[in-house]
Amino acid sequence: MANSAGSRKRARQAIKRRARTVALRSMVRTYIKKVHAAMEAGSYDDAQAAFTKAQPYIDKMVNKGILHKNAAARTKSRLNAKVFALKG
Secondary structure (H helix, E strand, C coil), X not given: CCCCHHHHHHHHHHHHHHHHHHHHHHHHHHHHHHHHXXXXXXXXXXXXXXXXXXXXXXXXXXHCCXXXXXXXXXXXXXXXXXXXXXXX
């Protein structure tokens, strides 16, 4: 356990930050799952709408430091390619 007052405060802050990070990461994963569910249903319009809704949240996670920018770019690229494949 932390002994000094500063390290106790750091431990409290880490717990709060961790809870927020876990919640935000879960939210993004939920948006990605919604895109996958729409693709499974075979509906291009629904998949496109879900992807359009998920994109800004993925970008926000990069700005908050929860996702790496290349991981976010890769995720968006793969989702976009799969959604576009439904159209054809």
